Amino acid sequence: MPMPSRTEISLVGSLLSAMLLLSFAAQVHATAVFEAPRTFQKAGFHGDIDYTPQAESFVRYGAKAYAVAAREATEVRKHINAFLAEPGPDTLARARQAWRDARPSYQRTEMLRFFNSPIDHPGDKDIPPGPETRINAWPLNEAHIDYVEGAPGAGLIQRFDVPIERHILLRHDQASDETDITTGWHAIEFLLWGQDFNPSGPGDRPWEDYVPAGEAQQRRRRYLQIATDLLVEDLEAIAGAWRSDRADSYAAWLATQAPIEVLGRGLHGAASLAALEIYGERLSVPLDSGSQEDEHSCFSDNTLVDLVGNLEGIEFFVTARYEDESLGPSLLDLVRWRSPPLAGRIETSLAHARSALLNVPEPFDQVILQPADSPARRAGEEAAEAARQVAVALKAAAEVLGIDIVVPGV
Secondary structure (H helix, E strand, C coil), rough: CCCCCCCCHHHCCCHHHHHHHHCCCCCCCCCHHCCCCCCCEEECCCCCCCCCHHHHHHHHHHHHHHHHHHHHHHHHHHHHHHHHCCHHHHHHHHHHHHHHHHHHHHHHHHHHCCCCCCCCCCCCCCCCCHHHHHHHCCCCCCCCCCCCCCECCCCCCCCCCCCCHHHHHHHHHCCCCCCCCCCCCHHHHHHHHHCCCCCCCCCCHHHHHCCCCHHHHHHHHHHHHHHHHHHHHHHHHHHHHHHCCCCCCHHHHCCCCHHHHHHHHHHHHHHHHHHHHHHHHHHHHHHCCCHHHHCCCCCCCCCHHHHHHHHHHHHHEEEECCCCCCCCHHHHHHHHHHHHHHHHHHHHHHHHHHHHCCCCCCCHHHHHHHCCCCCCHHHHHHHHHHHHHHHHHHHHHHHCCCECCCCCCC
16 A cells, blocks of 8 residues: 555544544654543532432453453464464464454444543653554555555565664654554554455455564564564553552542542543544544545454444443443433433434444455445435444533533534
């Protein structure tokens, strides 16, 4: 895939223009895009609501979601290690499938962003920056990592004068351009699949790229191992930060905060994910640009699965469960007590968004190329708007609960 030309668009004007600005914000902390409230309780609001049960359920969700994401990332590492030990078509296929299998669990954690949580805290004198930018940053300039079509000598892997070491990958990560990504899910994705030139399926990097027969292959093997280890370590660290049984954890700190402030973080994260990411960056931007470079998981054709995982994270937070496991009293219970019609609206919006996403044809990279009036493009646009409506419903829920959240376009 050729290097994209990305244009910075001012955050003014129409909602579409606002969302297009966010097409380059995957590597930018949410606070750099908009200013979240310093407190989530609305000024002057004095309600008769006990938010404690729902706040505690939210923290349990964070702990559960990150624990599962970290555990499944270790499964990816196990299969990548097996592939590197015995390179071949079967071991590569299993490593790729492990990557696919682990993605939903990570996508479910993304509603735990957007409020300076451990994953995307901008950093200060006491707290280092969160690792989100080295976990899931995209779009990715493939030529920064390895060879691409027309440039067989491209990338760090081909620069034999530069050692492949952890500190080198981190030093070169987005150092001069935000698409010059060296770590995380999508770097690993590119290393497993390679560029995608297949209109009916994903990329197909040859397994022979990992046979330890030459210097480039040895460097590629080491790169994949380091990137995978970094991903696991980052997710394990975040999972630890959400554990309530650790006295110095983020979860323990949340327990000292007003419950309305804790629940406000959950609502802010869920609505932001629906509007900024699913609606804006991951659907509207590629559909508007017509560029396959703007697709989220463009090497593996896993984009629509990713988006369903994002939506599941929002749904699990709202209903206080993880898959079939109950995590306690839910936000939906609280909203239903306050406004039964609004609770029904939230449920309907989530169901419609899921249905709309499942109605988008696969692979998504081919939907991006369809004419604006094609059924496939209309399905993509309907899914985008359905995701925005989830955010609108969550914003309404915040209003009735006396919670102030700020999400552009909602």
